[in-house]
Amino acid sequence: MPSDRTRASILDAAERLYADRGFADVTLRDIVAAADVNLAAVNYHFGSKDELIAELFVSRSLATNRERLNELKAAEAAGGGRAGIDAILRALVGPTLRGCLGPDNERSTAARFMIRASIESVPPIRRIKNREIDHLRKFAAAMRRSLPNCRDADLYWGLHFALAMAHQTIRDNERLTKLSEGICDLNDVAGVIERIVAVSVMALTGRAVGSGKSETVAVRTQYR
Amino acid sequence: MPSDRTRASILDAAERLYADRGFADVTLRDIVAAADVNLAAVNYHFGSKDELIAELFVSRSLATNRERLNELKAAEAAGGGRAGIDAILRALVGPTLRGCLGPDNERSTAARFMIRASIESVPPIRRIKNREIDHLRKFAAAMRRSLPNCRDADLYWGLHFALAMAHQTIRDNERLTKLSEGICDLNDVAGVIERIVAVSVMALTGRAVGSGKSETVAVRTQYR
DNA sequence: CATAGTTTCATACAAATGTTTGAATTGCAA
DNA sequence: TTGCAATTCAAACATTTGTATGAAACTATG
Numbered sequence: 001m002p003s004d005r006t007r008a009s010i011l012d013a014a015e016r017l018y019a020d021r022g023f024a025d026v027t028l029r030d031i032v033a034a035a036d037v038n039l040a041a042v043n044y045h046f047g048s049k050d051e052l053i054a055e056l057f058v059s060r061s062l063a064t065n066r067e068r069l070n071e072l073k074a075a076e077a078a079g080g081g082r083a084g085i086d087a088i089l090r091a092l093v094g095p096t097l098r099g100c101l102g103p104d105n106e107r108s109t110a111a112r113f114m115i116r117a118s119i120e121s122v123p124p125i126r127r128i129k130n131r132e133i134d135h136l137r138k139f140a141a142a143m144r145r146s147l148p149n150c151r152d153a154d155l156y157w158g159l160h161f162a163l164a165m166a167h168q169t170i171r172d173n174e175r176l177t178k179l180s181e182g183i184c185d186l187n188d189v190a191g192v193i194e195r196i197v198a199v200s201v202m203a204l205t206g207r208a209v210g211s212g213k214s215e216t217v218a219v220r221t222q223y224r
Numbered sequence: 225m226p227s228d229r230t231r232a233s234i235l236d237a238a239e240r241l242y243a244d245r246g247f248a249d250v251t252l253r254d255i256v257a258a259a260d261v262n263l264a265a266v267n268y269h270f271g272s273k274d275e276l277i278a279e280l281f282v283s284r285s286l287a288t289n290r291e292r293l294n295e296l297k298a299a300e301a302a303g304g305g306r307a308g309i310d311a312i313l314r315a316l317v318g319p320t321l322r323g324c325l326g327p328d329n330e331r332s333t334a335a336r337f338m339i340r341a342s343i344e345s346v347p348p349i350r351r352i353k354n355r356e357i358d359h360l361r362k363f364a365a366a367m368r369r370s371l372p373n374c375r376d377a378d379l380y381w382g383l384h385f386a387l388a389m390a391h392q393t394i395r396d397n398e399r400l401t402k403l404s405e406g407i408c409d410l411n412d413v414a415g416v417i418e419r420i421v422a423v424s425v426m427a428l429t430g431r432a433v434g435s436g437k438s439e440t441v442a443v444r445t446q447y448r
Numbered sequence: 449c450a451t452a453g454t455t456t457c458a459t460a461c462a463a464a465t466g467t468t469t470g471a472a473t474t475g476c477a478a
Numbered sequence: 479t480t481g482c483a484a485t486t487c488a489a490a491c492a493t494t495t496g497t498a499t500g501a502a503a504c505t506a507t508g
Contacts, residue, residue, distance in 0.1 A: 006485080024347070028466065038487050043467060045485095120345050123248070133403055140403065156404035161389050161423060164396075168388030179357055179364065180380035199385060199427040230455080252496065262457050267497060269455095 007045045009035040015056055019112035023053070023122045050124040057117055057125045060110055065135050067095035072142055085146045085204060089197045092139050092159075093166040097196070100170045101189045118171050136163075143204075150204060158204035165196045231269045233259040239280055243336035247277070247346045274348040281341055281349050284334055289359050291319035296366055309370045309428060313421045316363050316383075317390040321420075324394045325413045342395050360387075367428075374428060382428035389420045 013035035017026045028049055032039045046052040071091035075083035083091075100111050100118075117125050136159065143155050150158075169176070173186045186192060237259035241250045252273055256263050270276040295315035299307035307315075324335050324342075341349050360383065367379050374382075393400070397410045410416060 027464080029464090038485095039466095040468080040487070041485085049466065121343055130399075133399065136403055153404065153407045153409075156400065156408050157419060159403070160393070160396075160400045160408070161420075164389045164392030165385050168392055169384070172384075172388075175354075175357065176380065176384045179360055179383070180377065183377045184380050184384070185377075195381060196385075199423065202426040203423040251494080253494090262455095263459095263496095264457070264498080265455085273496065 006035075006037050006041050009037055010042060010045065010052070011056060014052060015113045016109050018053075018056070018116055019109050022116055023120050053122065054124040054128060056113065057128055060114055060117075061128070061132075064095050064099060064114075068092060068135075069138065071095065072139065076142065082145055083142060085143060086197050086201050088139060088142045088146055089162050089200045090193060093162055093196055093200075094193050097166055097170065097193050098189055101173065101186055101192060103187050115170055118167060147204060154204065158200055161203050162196060162200035165199065169196070230259075230261050230265050233261055234266060234269060234276070235280060238276055239337045240333050242277075242280070242340055243333050246340055247344050277346060278348040278352060280337065281352055284338055284341075285352070285356075288319050288323060288338075292316060292359075293362065295319065296363065300366065306369050307366060309367060310421050310425050312363060312366045312370055313386050313424045314417060317386055317420055317424075318417050321390055321394065321417050322413055325397065325410055325416060327411050339394055342391060371428060378428065382424055385427050386420060386424035389423065393420070 010031060014026075014031045017030055017034055028042050029039060032042060035041075042049065042052060046055060068091055071094060072083065072088060075087035075091055079087070096114075100107075100115050102111075140155065140159055143159060144150075147155065169186070169192060176184050177186060234255060238250075238255045241254055241258055252266050253263060256265060259265075266273065266276060270279060292315055295318060296307065296312060299311035299315055303311070320338075324331075324339050326335075364379065364383055367374075367383060371379065393410070393416060400408050401410060
């Protein structure tokens with residue numbers, strides 16, 4: 001057996017267990033039992049428990065970031081180098097939301113793991129998240145190009161609010177479902193994305209999406 | 225010495241240590257050392273570590289909830305039973321933000337504790353937060369009275385977004401500061417509150433605050 | 449003062465956890 | 479096959495953790 005089989009089993013089992021039961025009460029012994037490998041294998045292949053968690057989180061969030069940047073580039077290409085603010089925000093929040101929301105039964109292990117990572121906040125993941133800022137700067141720059149007259153502070157606040165709504169929706173989706181008694185449909189991922197984008201655009205521009213010409217089309221559709 | 229002195233020292237020390245270093249790496253032994261009491265005192269006075277944490281969190285959040293409801297009542301009284309949507313949202317997010325934001329040097333221990341509680345997510349606190357929904361229903365009801373034509377789903381989404389922006393601003397204030405290189409002033413608590421209220425009102429009504437008569441006064445002031 | 453109830457204390461307990469070790473096994477190349 | 483490196487394994491380690499115990503000290507009441 002090549003060395004990769006053990007490694008992969010551990011990653012698999014760890015992601016699944018963390019997704020199901022959270023970081024707090026999953027031990028290395030749980031993981032190696034599920035992966036059917038020896039206890040020492042984790043330290044042999046990853047160095048430590050924290051490095052295992054970090055590797056899981058890094059690979060997943062690199063994927064998300066790649067997706068985000070792809071959508072951003074596509075939007076900018078489509079707009080001849082300057083993307084609409086709504087497209088930029090969609091590229092920012094879309095991949096994360098599509099990854100983490102949707103019907104729970106068909107929610108992937110990876111998605112459930114990332115939700116956990118966003119709810120519980122364990123040290124190795126916190127350390128990685130701090131490096132996310134460079135990635136966000138690219139979106140800030142795109143927004144700046146798209147809204148040349150927007151004040152700096154407003155621009156950052158808009159970016160911050162967009163991420164806030166997206167993350168809190170992922171993190172607290174159960175509360176919203178309970179509070180609204182099911183009226184808010186979190187399985188309609190596209191709808192949720194458009195809602196967040198619409199509100200963010202309003203926050204940034206002070207007016208509804210598309211209000212330049214046809215007066216608040218998108219928002220009216222979404223919010224009335 | 226009456227029995228309360230030990231109890232109070234423990235609560236004090238625990239809140240301070242948790243605030244400073246987080247729940248993860250503060251042990252009972254750290255707490256009793258800081259409080260200068262015996263190790264067994266915690267179990268004697270609180271039953272268990274989790275109950276100690278719960279008591280800390282409950283008393284702080286009851287205070288916040290009381291403040292929220294007071295502001296809500298005041299706003300409704302001022303409006304003759306029906307408060308403006310902006311006043312309702314201010315009552316919802318104001319107390320929390322005023323409690324947790326502001327210059328860090330003069331940030332109270334209680335504030336720093338509540339920030340921790342919102343960042344890290346330990347089981348005893350999670351359990352309590354789940355009961356918060358009843359409290360939020362009162363705000364949903366007030367919003368319904370204030371916006372009788374608003375769709376149910378939009379109303380809940382608006383409430384959710386308001387809380388999302390507030391919580392994420394508290395939880396991630398460092399990231400926003402770094403990202404904006406200090407341009408976003410998180411010490412201007414009143415300004416932050418107005419920003420969040422303004423965006424939430426737009427999310428709920430599809431238009432800027434006060435746009436009924438004098439066209440986007442509040443928002444223009446805040447965002448231009 | 450005496451006694452009953454409360455609180456404090458030193459200490460022990462029991463269990464769990466991540467990590468290390470050194471020997472055994474395996475895979476592969478010479 | 480032989481030898482060498484990579485991998486696996488069982489077992490032990492070394493801490494750390496919250497909690498329990500039973501005796502001692504204290505407090506207040508009669």
